[in-house]
Amino acid sequence: MEQTATGVSVGIIGLGYVGLPLAVEFAEAGHQVVALDADASKVTAIEAGRSYIEDIPSERLAAVRERLHPTTRYAALAQVDAIVIAVPTPLNENREPDLQPLVSAGAALAGVLQEGQLVVLESTTYPGTTRERLAPLLEESGLVAGRTFNLAFSPERIDPGRTDFTLRTTPKVVGGLTPECLERASALYRTVCDTVVPVTTLEVAELTKLLENIFRSVNIALVNEIAMLCDRMKIDVWEVVDAAATKPYGFMSFKPGPGMGGHCLPVDPFYLSWKAREYDSKTAFIELAGEVNAEMPYYCAEKIAGALNEDSKAVRGSRIAILGVSYKAGVGDVRESPAIKIMQLLADRGADLSYHDPYVPELAGFGLRSQPLEDVLDADVVAILTVHPEFDIDRVMGESKLLVDFRGVTSGRAAERVVRL
Ligand SMILES: NC(=O)c1ccc[n+]([C@@H]2O[C@H](COP(=O)([O-])OP(=O)(O)OC[C@H]3O[C@@H](n4cnc5c(N)ncnc54)[C@H](O)[C@@H]3O)[C@@H](O)[C@H]2O)c1
Numbered sequence: 001m002e003q004t005a006t007g008v009s010v011g012i013i014g015l016g017y018v019g020l021p022l023a024v025e026f027a028e029a030g031h032q033v034v035a036l037d038a039d040a041s042k043v044t045a046i047e048a049g050r051s052y053i054e055d056i057p058s059e060r061l062a063a064v065r066e067r068l069h070p071t072t073r074y075a076a077l078a079q080v081d082a083i084v085i086a087v088p089t090p091l092n093e094n095r096e097p098d099l100q101p102l103v104s105a106g107a108a109l110a111g112v113l114q115e116g117q118l119v120v121l122e123s124t125t126y127p128g129t130t131r132e133r134l135a136p137l138l139e140e141s142g143l144v145a146g147r148t149f150n151l152a153f154s155p156e157r158i159d160p161g162r163t164d165f166t167l168r169t170t171p172k173v174v175g176g177l178t179p180e181c182l183e184r185a186s187a188l189y190r191t192v193c194d195t196v197v198p199v200t201t202l203e204v205a206e207l208t209k210l211l212e213n214i215f216r217s218v219n220i221a222l223v224n225e226i227a228m229l230c231d232r233m234k235i236d237v238w239e240v241v242d243a244a245a246t247k248p249y250g251f252m253s254f255k256p257g258p259g260m261g262g263h264c265l266p267v268d269p270f271y272l273s274w275k276a277r278e279y280d281s282k283t284a285f286i287e288l289a290g291e292v293n294a295e296m297p298y299y300c301a302e303k304i305a306g307a308l309n310e311d312s313k314a315v316r317g318s319r320i321a322i323l324g325v326s327y328k329a330g331v332g333d334v335r336e337s338p339a340i341k342i343m344q345l346l347a348d349r350g351a352d353l354s355y356h357d358p359y360v361p362e363l364a365g366f367g368l369r370s371q372p373l374e375d376v377l378d379a380d381v382v383a384i385l386t387v388h389p390e391f392d393i394d395r396v397m398g399e400s401k402l403l404v405d406f407r408g409v410t411s412g413r414a415a416e417r418v419v420r421l
Helices: 019-028 040-047 058-063 074-079 100-110 129-139 179-190 202-233 237-244 268-277 284-310 338-348 393-399
Strands: 009-013 032-036 068-071 082-085 118-121 150-153 172-176 196-199 319-323 352-356 381-384 403-405 418-420
Touching (some): 009 019, 009 074, 019 032, 032 074, 040 068, 074 100, 082 100, 082 179, 118 129, 118 179, 129 150, 150 202, 172 202, 179 196, 202 237, 202 268, 202 284, 284 338, 284 381, 284 403, 338 352, 381 393
Parallel strands (some): 009 082, 032 068, 118 150, 172 196, 319 381, 381 403
């Protein structure tokens, strides 16, 4: 690999929501970057300078195209100084950690690992994964972790769709197998992050990420529970949350909603509860939060049915329009999206569904395509599930016959025929 502006070349394994932004950021910092994915279509897209991740405009990708070397071949990683692994860490059908993508990436990397390379795992996982699972895999190469190659864990904190904090301005936690591993990984991240937070062990770094996500999951569950109670008590939960948020200390505002989606919050906490069993330890908060949040789509489907009932209409045969089907605003990711679950529940009851989502052109599972806003607003009921920045809420409120708002965007506005969570 040719000499780089930074003197360090980097390989990224897994070019998804985490890996592609990272590859671009490293390239922008002057590194030569070998960008590897098992999915050839992603490699082809990068070769063409075409981004498939909303946070990375194609122009930004194209601008560093010369320093990006997309490939599906692990052999290309033999030439780089440092390799970052950002493959998925999902749950299997028994809701247990599925490390298969990591195991297969680790095994393939072992085949080309070179003395003196640094390997950093960024995938979210339970404490012990890097030391107990990844290190032995990589040592199949004949090299020794912490002695003839360096090994570190650094959790990814990217929040797709967020613009106020970026990879560069979000502090980066790093843990190393040895002090030298830590120093090398920290030096690498200092080239793309303003603040690096070194911690003493790999396990501290691994658990830090899980604590962050569990904190969110538990707080979202809490406010969802309060929302369901408020509904019965006829109190506006949105006003309550906003009022509580005026306290300048000791309170952090979390909003209720139709449930948790994406690759992180519905998945990551269960990595820890699984590991906790090995220590005869219970993780009651994780389980309870999971239960409350998983219940929300059912609750929301019922709320839509109840709104129709007030109009003397059954779910069966009613035209129900969903606004926003991705799991969060500004992105097209529908993984674990509560909107999909709600649509499935309504479809099972015979609803005539349509949706509008500028980020999700098609929902093949439902045989549906996103319709223009004006074409869905005359449905029997319109349900707001995810509020993309492009949505004209005044228009939605003005033109919907009956509106169900699960995101509180109509809160505080005088509106007839609006039902809120
Ligand atoms: N998406 C987020 O917001 C986010 C935030 C923080 C952390 N994370 C964590 O980062 C990790 C990656 O998440 P993501 O959202 O980027 O996933 P993703 O599914 O968007 O991307 C993962 C990529 O890895 C590729 N891949 C899978 N197995 C591979 C292999 N063996 N070799 C090469 N490539 C392989 C896939 O083809 C895919 O392109 C996960 O552990 C996740 O929990 C995600």
